[in-house]
Amino acid sequence: MCVRRPGCVAARGVTGTTYTQLRCATQLADQHPQLFNCNVMVAERTMMTKGDFALKRIVVAITGASGTIYGIRLLEALHAAPEVEVHLVMSPWAKENLAIEASGYSESQINALADVVYDSRNMGATIASGSFRHDGMVIVPASMKTVAAIATGMGDSLIGRAADVTLKERRPLLLVPRESPFNQIHLENMLKLAKMGVEIIPPIPAFYNQPQTIADLIDHNTMKLLDHLHIDNELSARWQGLAQAKQEARR
Numbered sequence: 001m002c003v004r005r006p007g008c009v010a011a012r013g014v015t016g017t018t019y020t021q022l023r024c025a026t027q028l029a030d031q032h033p034q035l036f037n038c039n040v041m042v043a044e045r046t047m048m049t050k051g052d053f054a055l056k057r058i059v060v061a062i063t064g065a066s067g068t069i070y071g072i073r074l075l076e077a078l079h080a081a082p083e084v085e086v087h088l089v090m091s092p093w094a095k096e097n098l099a100i101e102a103s104g105y106s107e108s109q110i111n112a113l114a115d116v117v118y119d120s121r122n123m124g125a126t127i128a129s130g131s132f133r134h135d136g137m138v139i140v141p142a143s144m145k146t147v148a149a150i151a152t153g154m155g156d157s158l159i160g161r162a163a164d165v166t167l168k169e170r171r172p173l174l175l176v177p178r179e180s181p182f183n184q185i186h187l188e189n190m191l192k193l194a195k196m197g198v199e200i201i202p203p204i205p206a207f208y209n210q211p212q213t214i215a216d217l218i219d220h221n222t223m224k225l226l227d228h229l230h231i232d233n234e235l236s237a238r239w240q241g242l243a244q245a246k247q248e249a250r251r
């Protein structure tokens with residue numbers, strides 16, 4: 001049996017296995033299936049995504065602000081990380097926006113990127129309770145309505161409730177607010193949340209790394225989200241210093 005191979009031992013989530021080891025093991029198995037008993041590998045990976053201790057559990061909410069693609073890109077990146085179990089909830093207005101923003105994704109394709117998908121009206125969902133442990137919640141994009149709901153403790157949808165719970169349990173909460181311009185209410189709500197430790201990561205593009213496409217801009221924002229979730233990634237170029245940047249700008 002393949003348990004003799006170090007990769008498989010890592011994939012089993014033996015105590016002390018790091019996320020990097022786990023990622024290496026599963027990637028190795030994908031690249032060299034002949035080295036592993038693939039059925040066992042797949043079974044073990046499936047087992048890992050069903051609540052093993054070595055997992056990172058991330059809740060992703062997509063709301064009705066413009067920029068559904070930011071949420072989709074994060075889901076793609078999390079889906080590609082074998083150590084992450086993704087819990088997804090989309091608001092009704094997120095679904096409306098999806099239909100008009102030409103992301104190229106259908107709702108079912110988005111759902112397929114998550115391990116668990118919730119209806120936003122389901123107040124009995126696991127993520128509505130603090131006893132359900134996770135490693136962080138990201139609302140991307142976050143509408144001003146949802147930001148206001150969180151700032152006022154209004155848990156009348158699963159997204160507002162899950163965010164409220166994330167705050168009360170003092171777990172990481174990341175918001176990608178999308179509106180322009182912001183009015184005083186938006187700014188005050190975000191300041192209030194930032195003072196409570198909420199990470200406000202707006203989808204404001206950077207141009208110092210010479211983005212060529214819209215995908216480059218989205219990836220840069222997604223990299224920041226993954227960094228704040230402490231998930232290894234090289235989705236976008238990182239700052240290498242001014243000399244390097246000038247050299248690249250001359251190319």
Ligand SMILES: Cc1cc2nc3c(=O)[nH]c(=O)nc-3n(C[C@H](O)[C@H](O)[C@H](O)COP(=O)(O)O)c2cc1C
Pocket residue numbers: 062063064065066091092093094096097100142143144145146178179180
């Ligand atoms: C096409 C479209 C684009 C929208 N863009 C934004 C936006 O960028 N930011 C925002 O705060 N609200 C935006 N809205 C309004 C929200 O969808 C609306 O406030 C909704 O109630 C948000 O609910 P939710 O946060 O539960 O998704 C947009 C609505 C539509 C139809």
